[in-house]
Amino acid sequence: MKIHIVKIGGHLINDRKSLHDSLEAFCKLQGYKVLIHGGGRKADLISNRMGVFPKMIKGRRVTDKETLDIVVMTYAGIINKNIVARLQSYHCNALGLCGADGNCIQSYLRKMVNIDYGYVGDINVKSVNTHLIKFLLKNNITPVLCSITHNGIGNLLNTNADTIAAYIAMSLSQEKDCEVELHFCFERKGVLRNVQDSESYLKKINFHLFQKMKKSHTITNGMIPKLENAFFAFQNGVSKVSIGLPIHLLNDLNKTILCL
Amino acid sequence: MKIHIVKIGGHLINDRKSLHDSLEAFCKLQGYKVLIHGGGRKADLISNRMGVFPKMIKGRRVTDKETLDIVVMTYAGIINKNIVARLQSYHCNALGLCGADGNCIQSYLRKMVNIDYGYVGDINVKSVNTHLIKFLLKNNITPVLCSITHNGIGNLLNTNADTIAAYIAMSLSQEKDCEVELHFCFERKGVLRNVQDSESYLKKINFHLFQKMKKSHTITNGMIPKLENAFFAFQNGVSKVSIGLPIHLLNDLNKTILCL
Numbered sequence: 001m002k003i004h005i006v007k008i009g010g011h012l013i014n015d016r017k018s019l020h021d022s023l024e025a026f027c028k029l030q031g032y033k034v035l036i037h038g039g040g041r042k043a044d045l046i047s048n049r050m051g052v053f054p055k056m057i058k059g060r061r062v063t064d065k066e067t068l069d070i071v072v073m074t075y076a077g078i079i080n081k082n083i084v085a086r087l088q089s090y091h092c093n094a095l096g097l098c099g100a101d102g103n104c105i106q107s108y109l110r111k112m113v114n115i116d117y118g119y120v121g122d123i124n125v126k127s128v129n130t131h132l133i134k135f136l137l138k139n140n141i142t143p144v145l146c147s148i149t150h151n152g153i154g155n156l157l158n159t160n161a162d163t164i165a166a167y168i169a170m171s172l173s174q175e176k177d178c179e180v181e182l183h184f185c186f187e188r189k190g191v192l193r194n195v196q197d198s199e200s201y202l203k204k205i206n207f208h209l210f211q212k213m214k215k216s217h218t219i220t221n222g223m224i225p226k227l228e229n230a231f232f233a234f235q236n237g238v239s240k241v242s243i244g245l246p247i248h249l250l251n252d253l254n255k256t257i258l259c260l
Numbered sequence: 261m262k263i264h265i266v267k268i269g270g271h272l273i274n275d276r277k278s279l280h281d282s283l284e285a286f287c288k289l290q291g292y293k294v295l296i297h298g299g300g301r302k303a304d305l306i307s308n309r310m311g312v313f314p315k316m317i318k319g320r321r322v323t324d325k326e327t328l329d330i331v332v333m334t335y336a337g338i339i340n341k342n343i344v345a346r347l348q349s350y351h352c353n354a355l356g357l358c359g360a361d362g363n364c365i366q367s368y369l370r371k372m373v374n375i376d377y378g379y380v381g382d383i384n385v386k387s388v389n390t391h392l393i394k395f396l397l398k399n400n401i402t403p404v405l406c407s408i409t410h411n412g413i414g415n416l417l418n419t420n421a422d423t424i425a426a427y428i429a430m431s432l433s434q435e436k437d438c439e440v441e442l443h444f445c446f447e448r449k450g451v452l453r454n455v456q457d458s459e460s461y462l463k464k465i466n467f468h469l470f471q472k473m474k475k476s477h478t479i480t481n482g483m484i485p486k487l488e489n490a491f492f493a494f495q496n497g498v499s500k501v502s503i504g505l506p507i508h509l510l511n512d513l514n515k516t517i518l519c520l
Contacts, residue, residue: 072338073337081336085416088412097355100348100356101344102353150348
């Protein structure tokens with residue numbers, strides 16, 4: 001079975017119209033598909049409303065207990081369920097999941113070395129429940145995963161959505177009967193040569209070029225872990241990995257595609 | 261197949277220990293089972309934190325757009341996912357759902373007569389997706405439903421959890437191969453003869469007695485719709501309906517059982 005794994009995040013989630021357009025594009029993909037979404041700025045807005053201000057240590061956000069509750073409410077609650085309801089209205093039989101649902105993805109509390117990240121979960125490599133995902137897909141159900149996992153002993157943890165997408169894609173691609181394509185969708189056309197020029201996206205990128213662009217600070221900030229996740233999946237059995245706009249999900253010419 | 265439908269609500273949800281005890285009791289039920297939960301006071305606490313104060317019209321709470329967002333976050337988000345993670349830790353393979361997930365339960369906006377209840381959904385009688393529920397159960401997955409439904413055109417709606425429990429029980433009981441028992445669990449031993457005396461629970465109640473106790477104001481407030489839902493299910497094919505404490509789920513002698 002061929003499976004498309006689509007991750008949507010960034011500004012696509014923040015803006016209602018962009019989100020709906022992304023979901024429409026997702027629905028146009030034929031065959032088996034899985035959607036993974038991040039949280040955008042919504043959790044920050046709710047945090048602010050509740051008077052909970054992000055705790056930062058050395059520029060990194062810390063997920064304390066209150067923040068964990070807020071991200072669970074936001075990602076698994078309002079964002080996930082509104083996406084599912086919208087997909088249902090497009091006749092896509094979506095079903096929302098976090099990592100605890102059906103024991104979909106287990107993680108462990110990130111080990112504290114110098115920084116205590118709080119309730120952040122790193123995925124247990126072998127824990128992705130590919131059996132459940134394939135079972136849902138084969139029964140015409142489209143899984144919609146948010147970026148909350150669990151540790152198996154009753155606790156929820158906050159996990160990066162790009163990482164979840166990469167692990168799910170990799171785990172499925174290791175099944176004998178699966179061929180997997182992974183698409184990271186966001187508000188840009190792809191990996192930009194020049195961040196000031198939204199048209200300067202690369203058609204192709206290989207690991208060597210990625211390393212070079214990282215060294216020269218052409219690729220910075222959030223694009224680094226995104227590309228690390230993308231290459232991780234590409235180097236572990238995923239047959240195609242792309243980065244770009246959701247409207248170009250079906251169009252290989254207008255996005256960045258990972259290559260050898 | 262014999263299916264136990266268990267609804268937990270009220271103070272059981274508010275208090276962490278009561279909730280965990282209820283979930284442990286639920287896990288001890290053998291065979292096919294479905295959990296339905298309400299929201300307790302958690303949504304009010306979050307509302308207050310966010311500076312959203314419940315809008316009341318003629319003593320009835322109105323679900324405006326902001327309140328809808330809060331109940332979705334609370335019921336489908338933090339409560340549902342924490343319950344699922346806890347059940348997983350007890351080796352019960354739970355999977356959380358709202359009505360939009362897998363098109364589980366559709367509803368329509370409650371018709372405005374004299375009161376505008378806001379985003380409240382009344383269940384479409386034939387909409388309960390018994391196929392999905394049975395399909396999950398047969399595959400060793402325990403559905404955990406929260407009290408959020410959808411209207412099929414992209415909107416989530418707030419629906420009473422007792423009503424959801426009654427409709428799911430009724431819908432499943434109308435399937436040829438299903439026998440259904442419905443248990444309403446809360447912080448009392450059953451339907452009380454005297455609300456001041458927690459030991460005064462009835463062992464049995466029939467519809468006639470319920471009507472009499474309603475007339476004499478012995479049964480009041482929230483117990484009225486709860487019993488209406490219970491009798492609705494009992495009169496529509498559910499083979500046993502009980503009301504009482506979760507620790508007595510397996511013990512018919514210590515709760516109120518509906519009878520003819």
